[in-house]
Amino acid sequence: MPSVTPDQLSQTIVDALNALANRGSIAVSEGAIPAAVKVERPKNKEHGDYATNVALQLSKQAGLKPRDLAELLAQELKGREAISAVDIAGPGFINITVAAAAQGEIARAVVEVGSAYGTSDRFAGKRINLEFVSSNPTGPIHLGGGRWAPVGDSLARVFTAMGADVTREYYFNDHGAQIDRFSASLLAVAKGEDPPEDGYVGSYITDIVEQVVAAHPSVVDMPDDQAREVFRREGVELMFAEIKQTLRTFRVDFDVYFHEQSLHDSGAVERAIQRLTEMDNTYEAEGALWLRSEKYGDDKDRVIVKSDGHPAYISADLAYYLDKRERGFDLVVIMLGADHHGYVGRLMAMCQAFGDTPHENLEVLIGQLVNLVRDGQQVRMSKRAGNVVTLDDLIESVGVDAARYALVRYSSDSSIDLDLDLWARASSDNPVYYVQYAHARLASILRNATELGLAPAGQDFDPSLLSHPREGDLLRALAEFPRVLAAVAELREPHRLARYLEATAATFHRFYDVCRVLPHGDEDATDLHRARLLLVDATRIVFARGLQLLGVTAPERM
């Protein structure tokens, strides 16, 4: 008997609908029957293992009352293999109970494919560029951009699991006025002066000055222009190194570190502007060159070359986007903090001005702000950075696993307050420990089984033995995993994976509480022991894979 996943159940229902239509039992036209129907897991256990609302959806077209259509469909489904009971409830829901044997097969199916379980080819052939964090090299990574570090990385991992060809990219804004302010700030501190207006402050500035002076003692005797240049070059280099180190510590490995300066040096900016001009998407006015962004949905037209002849900030973004597309990416995703959401309109307009399709070739994801809370008080100032809270602050307070998990656990649409005391705690209050503990427990059972010389059921596996309600719950949870990964990829929402793992951890702990896996003392091992061991094996695989996709370690012991 094949295993029953929600997708397979959906297919079974579609087949049943087609059978009814072909027989003329329902008057639904060929194309009206969907390729897939919604199969849900009812919250109420009395509503079976799975439920579908398809009778409610199709009743109007079929010219039948929902319950009558449900009745016809239920009769059609009843004879099907793997389905043990079909009931109609409420306005026309069809509640399905799956045969234990078919459900038990899920354990075998998971173990057979191992860590590949849940992957698919739905993004096969798609080349995706993910740009995230992209914190300026004028200071440590702040939490606005830092929130995207684990989220973007996790998305990359899931896209890859869906067959996509993914590039993680970090954009260094190492050109322009802010870098000037940065080097001016370094110089001022070196000379014992107050930093300039809009300058950068914080102990990290002093650190950099000390390092630059130590490496280049002569800098203190240079004229300001020369000294500023040394501070600029060396200071930015030190910030690059520090940012990369933070990311490495955080287990976020970028494939490309892209420097804004290179777009200006290579002439890419001019080429992009020329391209837009050829497409009649620019015009000159008031001494500046403008992009016709309003025509493509932006609030207003935007200056791309200022009246002083210097390119505006957006000009590099034009060139950068074009560069990504020319490198062959079908989809360009840019992840920004909420403080940059005002930029979305012009980015989308830019995309369209190049002849591309917004939301298809370019997506901009906005992450709301992250606050840190300690002792019930919002952490406002960083020792390091003076005016912002940094990713390093979070990592130092709670560790890499908890920091990654805490940032990836919530919808990016919500601003969040992270309680540092909670996330630093090694207890069940802390969701990351709760999930990791489930994995450690599973690993422990498998370890003990090995010591007992007991192996999971193999060819002789009898899936119908896994008939305990807790086993059914756990099997259905495992069957959800592919759907969860698909939702994460489609919606670009990795927090769904974290929530799934938490719910599945709870399901597993409940199973563990009442279903003894290994034989007691000198008891002989039965087929049930070995079947449950297979289920444990499958569950551990899902936790290991899920945690890996979140970039969080899956400990063997805790």
Add this chain to the structure above:
RNA sequence: GCGCCCGUAGCUCAGCUGGAUAGAGCAAUGGACUUCUAAUCCAUCGGUCGCAGGUUCGAAUCCUGCCGGGCGCGCCA
């Protein structure tokens, strides 16, 4: 003034892109370890889903208008 995000239990947040009696953790109270990790489990308590309309078989979810909070609205980057 305009735009984006949020508003769900005392607190922190989910809610499978419209489904059935709205969920979890924490906090509070009371239980469960001679057996695979108690970093666990069970029970109880806790709600006008910000407010008001609308759409339909059905709305926390979609639409409109208010209220409240966050963040933005530059020839800065």
